[in-house]
């Protein structure tokens with residue numbers, strides 16, 4: 001290429017970049033016109049890309065810059081959104097005015113991804129409403145109590161096998177350990193499969209689950225593209241969010257399990273059983289549920305009640321997608337030492353520790369809601385660390401949630417499982433599972449922190465979710481039982 005051609009090419013490139021910049025920033029007077037205080041993406045995203053700011057902190061920049069405002073504006077690339085600071089306003093959006101804010105900020109339609117598009121989290125409008133009403137009886141206190149037996153026997157067996165296979169003190173990264181055990185538990189209670197990650201660490205369920213829920217690598221890039229250009233961009237590029245072999249694997253497992261159970265009249269207290277009841281329209285809220293005690297400070301109540309109008313029709317694919325989507329949630333008088341549901345409910349201090357952990361480190365740093373075309377997001381992370389709601393917020397202090405102190409906390413400022421009819425459907429299960437795993441970890445092992453673990457914890461800036469930069473390393477020393 002001669003010098004003239006180079007000049008033309010560079011000029012065209014500069015023009016293209018300029019036009020891209022103009023297109024990308026064309027909306028940037030949006031909040032100026034509405035006299036709303038706002039942050040431009042450059043500084044926060046700049047610090048995020050150079051590794052100086054965690055994505056969750058970047059998302060909550062307006063909360064820190066405008067501490068006295070009830071809300072502020074922000075942009076995700078070209079898209080304007082409102083960051084809600086005031087817990088009263090959050091309540092209004094997520095509960096009182098829920099009809100205006102039914103959807104999360106990005107949905108995935110079944111046409112774009114036949115699998116993920118059928119999971120409750122990504123559904124919108126009426127299809128979400130029918131799905132939620134259909135699914136919620138599967139998550140009530142009495143159903144959780146029935147599932148508890150499966151859960152506790154898995155947790156006990158897994159920790160016992162780990163202790164038996166351990167010679168003396170071992171060093172373990174416990175996030176990885178809990179993720180593997182969590183996957184086994186979900187394979188058991190969602191799919192009716194017995195998986196053993198201690199003896200078979202690379203089992204196919206673990207591999208598929210890891211690919212399905214990944215937020216880094218190719219999967220991370222796909223989610224990034226959805227955030228950038230909405231699902232239209234993925235449709236245009238012809239990309240499926242769920243890898244096809246992963247969706248086929250789950251559908252095949254579920255179809256075979258359903259066939260086997262129907263042919264052999266097998267009943268097991270797991271999600272497949274409950275979803276099959278939903279398919280036959282015989283899954284309902286139990287009378288007994290009304291009387292159940294609260295499962296802890298953190299669990300959230302169900303808002304929608306069932307109706308016979310257009311009940312959801314459950315195909316095998318719907319059942320497989322619902323059961324698989326529960327993998328996203330994986331990421332915690334004793335007599336003979338076996339944990340019972342009642343004993344777990346009475347473990348107040350364990351509940352206080354979990355609740356304080358979810359306050360200081362909410363795994364979903366932000367909640368999102370869409371109103372027409374723009375979107376609203378509420379910053380859980382910043383609110384739960386605001387000294388006006390939680391004095392000395394950086395101190396890890398489970399006593400905040402003791403019986404004597406919990407009335408001092410404004411419930412509207414505690415949002416790890418979201419708020420309103422679109423809150424987390426699996427909060428009871430998540431707590432039950434985490435408590436059960438922790439209980440048996442301490443029953444079978446003495447646990448000591450390893451020097452490889454950073455104290456205080458250093459966040460991994462490159463991860464979308466909250467994660468420790470150098471892992472959570474502990475020494476496990478088997479106990480004499």
Ligand code: HEM
Pocket residue numbers: 104120121122132325326328329330362363364367368415416417418419420421422423424425426427429430431
């Ligand atoms: C510590 C663990 C967990 C945390 C912190 C968590 C948190 C959340 C949050 C913040 C939301 C969005 C709520 C909102 O927008 O207001 C959500 C939604 C959801 N979660 Fe969880 N979750 C956890 C575990 C689980 C588990 C174990 C399951 C299933 C077994 C589950 C199933 C769901 C579903 C289906 C939704 C979508 C609900 C809807 O759109 O109606 N989660 N979760």
